[in-house]
Amino acid sequence: MRRRALRSKFLFTRNFLRHPLRTGSLVPSSRFLVKRMLSRVDWQPARVVVELGPGLGCFSREILRRMRPDAVLIAIEMNRTFARALRNSIKDRRLFVVEGSALHLDTILTRFELGLSDCIISGLPFANMDNTTRESILRKCHQVLSCRGQLVLFQYRLLLAPALADIFRSVERSYEPLNIPPAHVFCCTRE
Numbered sequence: 001m002r003r004r005a006l007r008s009k010f011l012f013t014r015n016f017l018r019h020p021l022r023t024g025s026l027v028p029s030s031r032f033l034v035k036r037m038l039s040r041v042d043w044q045p046a047r048v049v050v051e052l053g054p055g056l057g058c059f060s061r062e063i064l065r066r067m068r069p070d071a072v073l074i075a076i077e078m079n080r081t082f083a084r085a086l087r088n089s090i091k092d093r094r095l096f097v098v099e100g101s102a103l104h105l106d107t108i109l110t111r112f113e114l115g116l117s118d119c120i121i122s123g124l125p126f127a128n129m130d131n132t133t134r135e136s137i138l139r140k141c142h143q144v145l146s147c148r149g150q151l152v153l154f155q156y157r158l159l160l161a162p163a164l165a166d167i168f169r170s171v172e173r174s175y176e177p178l179n180i181p182p183a184h185v186f187c188c189t190r191e
Ligand SMILES: C[S@@+](CC[C@H](N)C(=O)[O-])C[C@H]1O[C@@H](n2cnc3c(N)ncnc32)[C@H](O)[C@@H]1O
Pocket: 022, 023, 024, 025, 027, 028, 029, 052, 053, 054, 055, 056, 057, 058, 059, 076, 077, 078, 079, 082, 100, 101, 102, 103, 122, 123, 124, 125
């Protein structure tokens, strides 16, 4: 278990050194940040869960632990190495790893024919994207969420706060100091 975690951290850091902007952080998120974010989700009604930027799966494993047995998790990851590693390391029939960009979230979801998403968990490095890409992804998240759907994301800076307030009806914010670096958590609801 500890060896897998170490190997995972090493692979993550190596990818950060190769693609710093896209990877967005030097190490995977801490279990404290994972717990803080996932505690915001109402898991009981969630049947279609989407994860954006799962990396090596520190959120995915915990999402699957909390998810209903009949729910599905669609994890969209742009980095091929991460997408492959995720497929190989988590064997759960409810998990579908898609190698692609969150920018195509709407078309990817349509392909699955599952309807709207009840919950989106994002690990995307929004701060490293240009304004158009950032806003387009946020608007697509809003578009594909069911009426009681939630988007939960973390950011190391508050840059995203105005755009989130613009797009979502309600946005709550908290802070997790036990992460490298410490992170702001945003929980947004569609209606
Ligand atoms: C900060 S890491 C977060 C990884 C993991 N969720 C965690 O919290 O440790 C950002 C992840 O988003 C992925 N990513 C960046 N841009 C993306 C995009 N447009 N679509 C999908 N994944 C993307 C990166 O490859 C990386 O795995």
